[in-house]
């Protein structure tokens with residue numbers, strides 16, 4: 001069987017990898033000149049030309065021993081490193097409150113009241129609910145962990161991952177939660193998967209797609225699919241950029257809105273369902289400052305929304321990977337906007353610096369600043385998402401499938417695990 005994969009982000013590349021490992025012939029078309037989609041590391045030297053980098057998308061990926069990502073990194077001989085579990089804070093009522101990385105250690109955090117902690121400890125005894133019907137994310141967390149966690153911790157975490165208000169989302173926005181519940185409780189589920197650590201390949205996250213593309217055959221860049229047609233034989237004709245292919249199967253490893261455009265003429269039900277999945281844009285402001293303890297030795301902080309008025313938080317990439325900045329500098333990455341109402345002052349770099357200083361008063365002026373817009377970058381699974389995904393998949397003609405983080409979950413880990421399970425399922429049928 002010949003398969004043409006459209007889209008060379010992590011979804012498309014990992015699908016090609018898993019299929020080629022099983023001996024299948026695949027070709028992959030990526031519209032941009034480089035593979036990786038949002039997983040893209042850009043060089044960012046300092047003012048003296050010393051090397052460093054910034055990430056357009058993920059700063060790292062969560063990896064548990066013998067998980068799908070762990071296996072992938074090993075298969076690709078990628079050298080990876082982990083910063084360990086650094087300090088982190090949630091900004092609330094104008095102050096940064098320490099939050100431990102390990103869930104159990106939350107019992108020591110001042111972020112939660114005594115009664116909220118007691119309720120959280122009851123989680124292992126809360127009965128498992130059927131996954132149907134779809135539940136809101138905040139409702140799910142309230143049911144399992146209590147109102148305190150849902151109101152005081154969840155909003156900042158979700159803003160940091162999905163740049164959207166937790167109360168607007170379906171629990172399908174974080175499918176790992178549903179999976180953990182099937183193990184009896186969230187604590188049990190987390191334990192069964194082994195402890196995860198944040199990992200980064202040496203050279204940045206962009207090394208992952210780069211290495212995949214080097215090891216795969218049939219990867220084409222700068223080739224955008226423009227149309228598809230199902231032939232009487234049941235095969236597919238695909239064209240774009242002056243090229244034309246006839247293949248047995250087409251996999252759309254594309255954001256829902258891109259897949260929807262291609263599907264419009266041939267599968268209107270799927271196209272409509274995919275077009276109904278909203279995406280969030282987020283502004284990223286990268287800056288370098290003189291090092292400042294204890295921030296320079298930490299993961300960073302997230303702000304409890306809506307208190308930040310669109311200032312969602314600041315990570316410390318130079319802690320996550322010391323190679324990202326010269327050793328005497330601290331690199332920050334601020335997340336702005338997303339699906340939140342945003343203060344006009346944050347549209348100026350000086351406005352962002354002022355807010356940063358309100359949280360970290362001793363922070364020095366930035367020595368370098370660079371802004372990037374992640375336009376329509378993050379799927380926003382609101383209530384009803386499950387119905388959109390079901391309708392989209394049900395309407396697809398034979399010999400076609402849609403593979404994306406909007407289907408499998410928001411992070412690289414979700415995509416790699418989702419693709420591995422998808423390919424296993426294909427093999428079983």
Ligand SMILES: Cc1cc2nc3c(=O)[nH]c(=O)nc-3n(C[C@H](O)[C@H](O)[C@H](O)COP(=O)(O)OP(=O)(O)OC[C@H]3O[C@@H](n4cnc5c(N)ncnc54)[C@H](O)[C@@H]3O)c2cc1C
Nearest residue numbers: 007009010011031037038057058059225377405410411412
């Ligand atoms: C700012 C930001 C921060 C993030 N941080 C983290 C993090 O810390 N940890 C984590 O695990 N995850 C993080 N993520 C999420 C992670 O980046 C995504 O889950 C993942 O990259 C999605 O990959 P994808 O292949 O599904 O989609 P994409 O990366 O969107 O790839 C789709 C590809 O399809 C191509 N394409 C589009 N149309 C066509 C066409 N017609 N023909 C051919 N090709 C086409 C596009 O050019 C693109 O390369 C972050 C994302 C963003 C945006």
